[in-house]
Amino acid sequence: MTSSKIIKFFGLIFVLTLWGFPSTVSAQDEESGEEKEQIRTRASLSCVQKNDDVIELRMLMRAKIDGRYTGLPLLDVTFAATTDSSEVSLGKATTGDDGIATLSVNAKDIPRDTANRMNLIAEFDGNEAFKGSDDDIEILPALLALEPVEEDSSLAVQVTLTAGDEPVADEDISLFVKRLFRPLKVGEGTTDEDGMVTIDFPMGMPGDPEGNLEIYAFLEDHSDFGNMKTTITQAWGTPVSDKLEDMPRALWSPNPPLWMVLAFIVLMGAVWGHYGVIVYKLLQIKREGQEG
Amino acid sequence: MNVTENQNATLKYFAPHLEKFSTRSKMWAGFLLALIAFGMFGLYKQIVDGHGVTGMRDYVVWGVYIVNFVFFIGVSYAGAIVAGILHLLKVPWRRPIIRLAIMLAVISAIVGPFFIILCIGRFDRLYYLFIHARLQSPIIWDVLAITTYLVGAILFLYLTLIKDFAIYRDTKALNLPPWRRKVFKALALNYQDTEFQKKQVNVSKTLISIIMVPMVVIVSSVLSWIFGMTLRPGWHSSIFGPYFVLASILSGVGVLIMLMYAFRKIYKLEEYFTDKHFVYMGWAMLILAAAYGYVTFSEYLTSWYGSEEWDSRVIDKLFVKEYSTWSFFSTISVIVIPIVVVALKPLRTTNMITLAAFLVAGGMWVRRYLIVVPTLETPLLPIQDVRPEYVNYSATWVEWALTIGGLATFFLFFLLMAKFVTIFSISEYADKTKFAGIDITDTKNVQQ
Structure with a gap:
């Protein structure tokens, strides 16, 4: 094979390599110039009756995008x-990143119908991208009361x-029990004819610095x-300092382990020591030349 | 220093290259500078518009920049270890190779780290790396290792040059401008070739060779630990240290053979870079390719057989799905071709060995890409509802521009070095009298 053929072959391989690797080198985000149609939305309203007469209203706004329902952020409900x-x-x-808009209202501010029911409605009016939608629910006011029960060496909650x-x-x-990421279920039960149920509560759960749970x-x-x-809130937990x-002498601590420090000093010392000797010899060469 | 007739004659042969820039050299330099300017424009866009102009996203935070970094640093390590071993073993055919190898080590070690800097989003915080350095961090190991190594490589190059600086200073064969004579005089450190000075240079060269060989193994392993210390599939492997050492030396030997071929053609140095040199370097390439094939097989067999979920996903991408073609290409070019070309005598020619070396270098670049990108595309904790363009990486023109710019810088440094000094040691060739079959001691045959 002559050298010119070799060079041509090299060039061909080089060009093919650059051209084909990887297959797409163009920009990643391309916007379509076509006008988009409004996307149909689906609204789901729910509520939570809390203690102290607070009712939390939650509206979930979703739309079918790429074949699956996705929460829609930044919609006014x-x-x-x-x-x-x-x-x-x-x-x-x-609505937040999860597509849920939340509003807490005082139960006393909500009008009732003749059957003492609250009829609640939530509505999204629509915008350029999404069609409007609404949902409603009807709830009856109720009260869920909790009473802590401490007996001898056991704990329980009467609901x-x-x-x-x-x-x-x-x-x-x-x-x-509220935990850092998700709540932890510690028990369940069914109310009797008096509307009451007593659920045992486990002992020794980690709490805040005062042991509160x-x-x-x-x-x-x-x-x-x-x-x-x-x-x-009950002080039934084991106090855990916040x-x-x-930190121990570990990789994630500010201080490296001793063996690492020693290994570093030995290795660096050996190498830079050699460099020092060589530089000294170069200076000797210079001095010898001057004297000569 | 006494310069022999043969050395003067050799320098006269090189005089046209050393004394001035020919038109062809200027055109090459201009072309390379244009490519570097193209890269600088890419860098400007990256600084002004941010890293969004690259293909790097939340998943693949390292792209072709880190691939280039690993490639150049690996090539550099190979240059140093080849030079060190050849010197220590006093291999008879070492003379033309050592300087080229150590030049390769220094130039690659200067170009390579620029690519890691390109990965950094905030240049203004670069000094944080030093003021907040933590010895536990593999990144700091690498910074310290490369810095220490670069100092050693420069010392090594200087030691191979010091006798020649004295020759350039004292020869009448070169018509050099006064400033260059002054530079050579300063660099020659009053070297007069006395017995004491000869001994000091030889002892220093042996010392630096002794320290370079294990240091290359260590710093190459440290480079691998940037990857290996993470728990990512495809990276967290105890074999990664030797895997990177072998990969570095193999790719560097490939690049060195290409450089030998290029300089042999440009300067017509067939009597220096002989066919024998290519065959010997070819055998080195064969042994390294076989060893690299073994560790590659061992690495992937273990992952594949273990069938751990995330490892299996990476293996699937590499050998069955999107990257299978490139895996096949790199395996053939890095492992099979060098073995076949060197093992079969009819193929064992200078041209074929150089072609194999070219494919080894290209294939090793691809292998580094295959180590970096598929693993980053397979995170242990995927982002929920992640955007598709975050999952799959593709380099943008900015990254390619900077890659080409880096490659051009590498070649420009070689061009400038070859204009500044001879690419092999004149002092070691006091007896050489022929170039390209021409008797250079006959003054009629060389430019006056």
Whole structure:
């Protein structure tokens, strides 16, 4: 093979390599110039009745994008309550990254119908990208009360569910403890004819520096009451300090392990020591030349 | 210093290259500078518009920049270890190769680290690396290793040049401008070739060779630990140290053979870079390719057999899905071709060995890409609802511009070095009388 053929072959391989590797080198984001149609949205309204007469309204806004439902952020949602004859605005909220807009209102501010029910409605009016949609729910006010019970060496929570002054029987109540990421379920039970249930509570759970635990009972998706949640704080946990302790001598600490420091000093010392000797010899060469 | 007739004659042969820039050299330099300018424009865009102009995103935070960095640093390590071993073993055919190898070591070690700097989004915080240095960080190991290594490589190059500086200073064969004579005089350190000075230079060269060989193994391993110390699939492997050492030396030997071929053609140095040199370097390439094939097989067999979920995903990408063609290309070019070309006598020619070396160098670049990108595209904790362009990496024109600019800088440095000094040691060739079959001691045959 002659050298010119070799050079041509090299050139061909080089060009093919650059051209084909990787196949796409163009910019990644290209916007289409076509006008987009409004996307249909789906609204889902839910609520949580909490203690202290607070009702939390939650509107989930979603749309089908790329074949699956996705939460839509930054949409303005209007909340209102209706009766047989009037509509009262409760307020506005904007959806977050998960597509949920949340509004907390005082239960006393919500008008009731003749059956003492609250008719709640949430509405998204639509914008350039998304069509409007709304949803409504109807709930009956109820009360979920929690009472801590300490007996000898055991702990328990007594939960009472009432609507008006009437106890509500045969409802499943779950008991949770608030943790860093998601709540931890610690027990469950069903209310008796007095609307009461006693759920055992585990001992020795890690708490805050004072041993406090945030405990809440939850009634999920009831046909009349919606969701209900009542929270109490009890010093039933083991105190855990929130202060950082001095870090051990480890890789993530400010100080490297001793063996690493020694290895570094030995290796660097050996190499730079050699360099020092060589530089000294170069200076000797210079001095010898000057004397010569 | 006494310059022999043969050395003067050799310098006269090189005089046209050393004394001035020919038109062809100027055109080459202009072309390379244009490519560097293209790279600088890419850098300007990257600084002004941010790293969004690159293909790097949340998943693939290292792209072709780190591939270039690993490639150049690997090539550099190879130059140093080849020079060190040839010197220590006093291999008879070492003379024309050592300086070229150590030049390769220094130039690559200067060009390579620029690519790691390009990965950094905030240049103004670069000094944080030093003021907040933590000895536990593999990045700091690499910074210290490369800095220490570069100082050693420069010392090594200087030691191979010091006798020649004295010859350039004292010869009448070169018509050099006064400033260059002054530079050579300063660099020659009053070297007069006395027995004491000869001994000091030889002892220093032996010392630096002794320290260079293990240091290359260590710093090359440190480079691998930037990857290996993470828990990512395809990286977290105890074999990564030797894997990188072999990869560095193999790719460097490939580049060295290409340089030998290029300088042999440009300066007509067939009597210096003989066919024998190419065959010997070819055998080195064969042994390294076989060893590299073994560790590659061992690495992937272990991952594949273990069938751990994330390892399997990377293996799938490399050998079955999107990167299978490039895996096949790199395996053939890096492992199979050098073995076949050197093992079969009819193929064992200078041209074929150089072609194999070219494919080894190209294939090793691709292998580095295949080590970096598929693993980064396979995170252990994927982002929920991640944008598709975050998952798959493709380099943009800015990254290619800077890659081409870096390559052009590498060649420009060689061009400038070859204009400043001879590419092999004149002092070691006091007996050489022929170039390209021409008797250079006959003054009629060389330019006056």
